[in-house]
Amino acid sequence: MPTTRASPRPDPVQTGDFGWICALYELGQTAAAGADPVQAQQHILNHIVSGLDADSGSIALVVEGTLDQLEIVAGTDLPPGVVGSQLPRGMGVFGHVVATEQPVLVNGNAAETGLPASFPRRDDRVSHSAMCWPLRIRERIIGALAVNRNAERPKYSVADLDRGQVLASLLALVMANHRMHVERDRRILELSALNAETKRINALLGDAQNQVIQSEKLASIGQIAAGVAHEINNPIGFVLSNLGTLQSYLASLFGLLDAHLAVDRARGAVPTEAIHRARALRGGTDVEFLRGDIDALLAESRDGILRVRRIVQDLRDFSRGGVDEAWDVANVHDALRRTINIVRGEVKHKASIEARFGDLPDIECLPQRLHQVFLNLLVNAGQAIEANGTITVSTGTAADEVWVRVEDTGRGIEPENLHRIFEPFYTTKPVGQGTGLGLSVSYSIVQCHRGRIEAESEPGRGTRFTVVLPMRRPGAEQPSLEAANAGAT
Amino acid sequence: MSRILLVDDEPNVLSALRRMCMNASAPPALDDPQVTVFTSPVGALDYLRDHPVELVISDYRMPGMDGATFLARVKALRPDTARIILSACTDMDGIVRAINEAGIFRFVNKPWSDAELKSTIADVLAHRALLAENRRLADEVRAQRSVILRQQLELERLEAETPGITQVRWSEDGGVLIED
Numbered sequence: 001m002p003t004t005r006a007s008p009r010p011d012p013v014q015t016g017d018f019g020w021i022c023a024l025y026e027l028g029q030t031a032a033a034g035a036d037p038v039q040a041q042q043h044i045l046n047h048i049v050s051g052l053d054a055d056s057g058s059i060a061l062v063v064e065g066t067l068d069q070l071e072i073v074a075g076t077d078l079p080p081g082v083v084g085s086q087l088p089r090g091m092g093v094f095g096h097v098v099a100t101e102q103p104v105l106v107n108g109n110a111a112e113t114g115l116p117a118s119f120p121r122r123d124d125r126v127s128h129s130a131m132c133w134p135l136r137i138r139e140r141i142i143g144a145l146a147v148n149r150n151a152e153r154p155k156y157s158v159a160d161l162d163r164g165q166v167l168a169s170l171l172a173l174v175m176a177n178h179r180m181h182v183e184r185d186r187r188i189l190e191l192s193a194l195n196a197e198t199k200r201i202n203a204l205l206g207d208a209q210n211q212v213i214q215s216e217k218l219a220s221i222g223q224i225a226a227g228v229a230h231e232i233n234n235p236i237g238f239v240l241s242n243l244g245t246l247q248s249y250l251a252s253l254f255g256l257l258d259a260h261l262a263v264d265r266a267r268g269a270v271p272t273e274a275i276h277r278a279r280a281l282r283g284g285t286d287v288e289f290l291r292g293d294i295d296a297l298l299a300e301s302r303d304g305i306l307r308v309r310r311i312v313q314d315l316r317d318f319s320r321g322g323v324d325e326a327w328d329v330a331n332v333h334d335a336l337r338r339t340i341n342i343v344r345g346e347v348k349h350k351a352s353i354e355a356r357f358g359d360l361p362d363i364e365c366l367p368q369r370l371h372q373v374f375l376n377l378l379v380n381a382g383q384a385i386e387a388n389g390t391i392t393v394s395t396g397t398a399a400d401e402v403w404v405r406v407e408d409t410g411r412g413i414e415p416e417n418l419h420r421i422f423e424p425f426y427t428t429k430p431v432g433q434g435t436g437l438g439l440s441v442s443y444s445i446v447q448c449h450r451g452r453i454e455a456e457s458e459p460g461r462g463t464r465f466t467v468v469l470p471m472r473r474p475g476a477e478q479p480s481l482e483a484a485n486a487g488a489t
Numbered sequence: 490m491s492r493i494l495l496v497d498d499e500p501n502v503l504s505a506l507r508r509m510c511m512n513a514s515a516p517p518a519l520d521d522p523q524v525t526v527f528t529s530p531v532g533a534l535d536y537l538r539d540h541p542v543e544l545v546i547s548d549y550r551m552p553g554m555d556g557a558t559f560l561a562r563v564k565a566l567r568p569d570t571a572r573i574i575l576s577a578c579t580d581m582d583g584i585v586r587a588i589n590e591a592g593i594f595r596f597v598n599k600p601w602s603d604a605e606l607k608s609t610i611a612d613v614l615a616h617r618a619l620l621a622e623n624r625r626l627a628d629e630v631r632a633q634r635s636v637i638l639r640q641q642l643e644l645e646r647l648e649a650e651t652p653g654i655t656q657v658r659w660s661e662d663g664g665v666l667i668e669d
Contacts, residue, residue: 297504
């Protein structure tokens with residue numbers, strides 16, 4: 001009758017086993033260092049099989065997330081396909097050991113123990129004596145280890161089973177450690193994949209945000225297109241007209257010149273006819289008037305062309321900022337002046353724009369983006385005014401911040417709407433007069449500067465928007481220009 | 490004489506238009522043009538109260554009052570004055586109001602072509618002169634008609650007093666034929 005026995009507390013490890021234990025520890029470290037887990041487990045098993053002077057062995061581990069589902073992770077003399085396969089629950093010696101949490105010594109034919117075989121063995125290597133230990137970490141069974149001796153070898157004894165128990169404890173630690181490392185690596189891989197995905201989605205969001213800002217900018221230019229056209233067509237109209245007039249002035253002057261040249265050329269014998277013609281032309285041409293008017297005409301035309309050039313430049317500056325705008329050191333007043341220039345045509349028939357600029361230092365900002373904020377505020381102010389209004393743009397500094405205030409004398413915003421104005425797509429304007437994105441985009445642009453934007457309004461009296469921006473971009477280094485200036489003074 | 494009133498909030502536009510109207514060497518020459526300019530519609534209305542003109546040309550977008558409102562007032566004040574809007578603004582509401590409320594003759598876009606604008610002005614002035622001539626002729630006809638009417642009444646009175654007296658028949662040699 002084969003003996004099966006539950007072991008008492010194991011004997012202490014013998015000093016001669018230290019070299020073997022160190023090797024086992026090293027194998028565990030190699031496995032933890034990221035070696036191929038299947039190979040690493042196989043190496044560990046081979047080490048154990050030789051350490052226990054066995055002929056073959058196998059390791060089964062509880063599958064992650066289950067209590068007793070076993071998977072063969074390493075084995076010697078096993079038919080192909082067994083390593084990596086899962087055992088039916090409670091099946092065989094392994095199943096028994098894991099279920100009872102007790103080591104087992106089997107001497108003789110395994111079939112006679114009453115325990116069904118865990119997996120098929122090669123017929124020529126029938127086990128003669130076998131030991132099987134549960135692998136335990138803190139009261140939890142993580143798997144089992146089995147070693148076998150063939151028929152021609154001495155059988156294992158209970159003492160062997162007890163000594164092996166110590167090795168099994170060590171192996172459990174190594175396996176758990178190994179498994180933890182594998183798990184950690186998997187998590188790290190998962191996390192970095194997740195991280196990459198988050199980065200990708202963030203980039204997509206950033207692109208989308210930039211596109212929204214860009215399209216909002218185009219839409220706001222659309223709001224002022226009629227005014228800009230007015231501002232351009234007016235000067236073009238009078239310059240073109242002046243050129244036509246100048247042409248006919250010059251025709252008269254050259255006619256007069258030709259007649260006088262004809263008289264001059266004839267000298268001695270001037271035909272009276274030529275003299276009469278010259279006199280008649282001079283009589284019909286008010287040379288003094290032409291002299292004065294041509295001067296005025298040219299000055300006015302030059303002024304008109306300069307105005308067209310300025311507004312086209314301002315528009316170009318406004319629309320130049322692409323998707324990736326760079327931080328720059330710029331004066332807010334420049335941005336404000338340009339924006340006022342391109343908005344003036346849109347509002348001048350119903351409101352005057354008053355600029356009360358304080359003394360502002362240059363600040364670190366995204367200048368084109370700030371144009372967009374100011375344009376939105378000015379267009380809104382203009383749209384709030386029916387007639388005979390005033391838009392006041394004032395600036396100033398407070399501590400290490402600059403502020404820009406745009407006030408209108410328009411219809412104002414009802415208190416119940418005031419807290420919604422920065423929401424995307426919120427608008428009270430009629431179709432075609434607003435996208436509902438102007439203030440929401442302005443808000444995010446100001447936030448991007450780590451600044452703030454505030455609105456106060458009194459229905460029927462007007463609205464006041466205040467944009468506060470830090471002078472220095474938070475977290476950025478001092479610009480080298482500043483450092484150079486500081487060094488020079 | 491062609492009295493023309495120009496209104497635009499842009500002084501350079503006014504200068505250019507004045508030059509264009511006054512420049513006789515660029516055809517069509519206007520008949521003795523007298524040009525008055527205003528940068529504000531309110532000032533122009535004040536002026537119009539005491540000074541009749543043949544034609545008013547106004548911008549549309551101006552501070553204080555838009556061109557349609559201004560020309561509607563001009564129409565109420567001086568119905569015979571021809572009205573033109575010259576504007577860079579193409580908003581449909583403005584054009585509709587200018588036509589319906591101010592009864593404008595033409596809507597001219599900025600930038601304008603001198604030749605076109607000037608011949609439009611010449612046409613409008615000619616049309617207006619024609620209307621004035623028409624009215625003068627109609628007045629004349631009416632006056633003549635009243636003279637004729639007076640003669641007719643006298644004849645009727647004579648006939649009533651002396652029946653047959655208006656039925657005089659003349660002989661070939663100038664004698665009066667009296668029937669028995």
